[in-house]
Amino acid sequence: MPLDKPYLDIPGTTIFDAEQSRKGYWLNQFCMSLMKSVNRERFKADERAYLDEWPMNEEQKLAVLARDLNRCMAAGGNIYFLAKIGATDGLSFQQMAGSMTGMTEDEYRDMMVGGGRSIEGNRHIGEDGSAQAYRQPQGRAGSL
Amino acid sequence: MARITASVYTSHVPAIGAALDLGKANEPYWQKVFSGYNFSKQWMKDHRPDVIFLVYNDHATAFSLEMIPTFAIGTAAEYAPADEGWGPRPVPKVVGHPVLASHIAQSVIQDDFDLTIVNRMDVDHGLTVPLSLMCGTQDPATGAWPCPVIPFAVNVVQYPVPSGRRCFMLGQAIRRAVQRFDEPLNVHIWGTGGMSHQLQGPRAGLINREWDNQFLDELIASPAQLAQRPHVDYVREAGSEGIELVMWLIARGAMADVAGGPAPRVAHRFYHVPASNTAVGHLILEEQS
Numbered sequence: 001m002p003l004d005k006p007y008l009d010i011p012g013t014t015i016f017d018a019e020q021s022r023k024g025y026w027l028n029q030f031c032m033s034l035m036k037s038v039n040r041e042r043f044k045a046d047e048r049a050y051l052d053e054w055p056m057n058e059e060q061k062l063a064v065l066a067r068d069l070n071r072c073m074a075a076g077g078n079i080y081f082l083a084k085i086g087a088t089d090g091l092s093f094q095q096m097a098g099s100m101t102g103m104t105e106d107e108y109r110d111m112m113v114g115g116g117r118s119i120e121g122n123r124h125i126g127e128d129g130s131a132q133a134y135r136q137p138q139g140r141a142g143s144l
Numbered sequence: 145m146a147r148i149t150a151s152v153y154t155s156h157v158p159a160i161g162a163a164l165d166l167g168k169a170n171e172p173y174w175q176k177v178f179s180g181y182n183f184s185k186q187w188m189k190d191h192r193p194d195v196i197f198l199v200y201n202d203h204a205t206a207f208s209l210e211m212i213p214t215f216a217i218g219t220a221a222e223y224a225p226a227d228e229g230w231g232p233r234p235v236p237k238v239v240g241h242p243v244l245a246s247h248i249a250q251s252v253i254q255d256d257f258d259l260t261i262v263n264r265m266d267v268d269h270g271l272t273v274p275l276s277l278m279c280g281t282q283d284p285a286t287g288a289w290p291c292p293v294i295p296f297a298v299n300v301v302q303y304p305v306p307s308g309r310r311c312f313m314l315g316q317a318i319r320r321a322v323q324r325f326d327e328p329l330n331v332h333i334w335g336t337g338g339m340s341h342q343l344q345g346p347r348a349g350l351i352n353r354e355w356d357n358q359f360l361d362e363l364i365a366s367p368a369q370l371a372q373r374p375h376v377d378y379v380r381e382a383g384s385e386g387i388e389l390v391m392w393l394i395a396r397g398a399m400a401d402v403a404g405g406p407a408p409r410v411a412h413r414f415y416h417v418p419a420s421n422t423a424v425g426h427l428i429l430e431e432q433s
Contacts, residue, residue, distance in 0.1 A: 006374075006376040007303075007375075007376050007379050007380070010347070010379060010380050010384075011346070011347060012345045012346030012347030012348075013342065013344070013345050013347050013379070013384050014344065014345055014384075015303050015379065015384060016301065016302055016303055017302070017303040017304070018302070018303075021209060021302050025209055028204070028208070028209050029208060029209060029210075031204075032204060032208040032209075034229060035205075035227060035228070035229055037227075040229075069344070070345060070346070073344055073345060078204065078301060078302070079343045079344040079385075080203040080204040080301055081204045081208075081209075083203075083204075083228075083229065084204070084228075084229045086229075087228065087229025087230050088229065092159065092162070092420070093158060093159060093343060093420055093421060094159065094420045094421055096343070097342075097343045097344065097348040097349060097421050098348065098349070100344060100345055100346060100348050101346055101348050101349065102346070108348075108349060111349055112349055112351075112417075112418040112420070112421060113173075113418065115351060115353070115417055115418075116340075116349050116350060116351025116417055116418055116421075116423070117342075117347065117348075117349040117350045117351060118351075119350060119351075119352045119355070119381065122347055122350065123380050123381070124380075130346075131345070131346045131347035131350075133346075135346075136346050138346065
């Protein structure tokens with residue numbers, strides 16, 4: 001009998017379950033290595049060479065080099081691990097979270113100060129909320 | 145015997161720690177957050193515990209994907225604030241209570257909860273931000289937290305996390321364990337994390353004010369019913385990281401009314417949006433006996 005995964009119909013959301021964790025094991029362990037300042041320095045000095053020391057697949061490496069966190073998530077990354085890349089780059093959690101929406105930093109901050117993203121239309125895939133696939137990207141980040 | 149006299153619930157947003165550590169606490173944005181804790185800091189002075197049993201989650205700090213314990217109890221003498229990639233928070237080390245922690249571990253495991261026992265770990269913002277909020281800022285060298293702390297880490301990073309029902313039952317087992325301890329210690333149990341927030345994907349920034357406040361209402365008045373709520377409700381309604389709220393049910397399960405005693409008194413309630421990406425919720429419940 002298949003596992004029950006009732007969370008697969010939530011729009012704009014990747015749940016880090018056992019399958020994602022298995023896919024992303026080395027990507028996340030690479031991120032974990034950035035907790036040590038000596039590794040942060042080595043990564044910053046030559047990102048590609050540092051990534052090549054890890055048994056990650058090419059898509060995972062390219063996603064990291066592009067700093068595309070949605071791509072990293074799809075490749076098995078978990079946000080708490082990916083945050084180590086953001087810390088290495090000097091980014092806050094808000095900057096990292098905002099980068100996944102297509103909004104500029106200001107647009108995302110304004111949304112949060114205004115009470116955050118509404119749940120309406122964002123509970124199930126197929127509704128009409130701001131997180132639905134057909135409404136991406138949500139802001140002007142890509143056009144700057 | 146030892147007894148639990150109060151439970152405390154609070155979000156543990158990392159940006160709150162950063163705001164305190166970087167001297168931004170007086171900025172209007174952060175004042176709105178910290179104003180909700182002025183009462184709490186005085187309350188902590190007036191109701192100083194002997195030990196805090198602090199339920200939190202590790203954020204890929206002490207536990208990588210190499211080991212993922214569902215429930216981990218710290219039985220060490222002390223814990224260092226972790227370097228999460230931005231450098232360690234400049235806060236005092238956390239002093240443990242190995243004797244009570246070991247006692248609780250043995251009792252709770254005999255009560256059928258399979259805890260992982262941790263004798264060495266660093267503690268991240270999940271544990272130190274609640275201490276800063278409730279106890280005020282402390283100098284890392286000359287300051288100290290008001291009492292020993294028993295860290296209790298729950299896996300809420302890799303799905304499935306423990307169910308609300310399981311967390312609620314665990315709280316009841318922790319209560320029994322504390323009551324079996326001979327020394328007359330005054331113990332607080334804290335549940336941290338939440339409230340609604342999502343840090344990932346196109347749905348990042350989700351906040352559900354109505355759901356959060358209903359959660360607070362039910363946590364106070366009908367926790368056994370709240371504990372039946374399935375995971376997917378948290379994720380769908382409160383965001384992928386809103387699932388942290390199951391940890392509040394551990395603290396709530398340890399209160400007297402769940403074991404047939406009187407209902408707790410709501411000493412303080414606070415809710416504010418936002419702190420960074422997150423809805424901040426905070427409750428203090430005092431035992432009436």
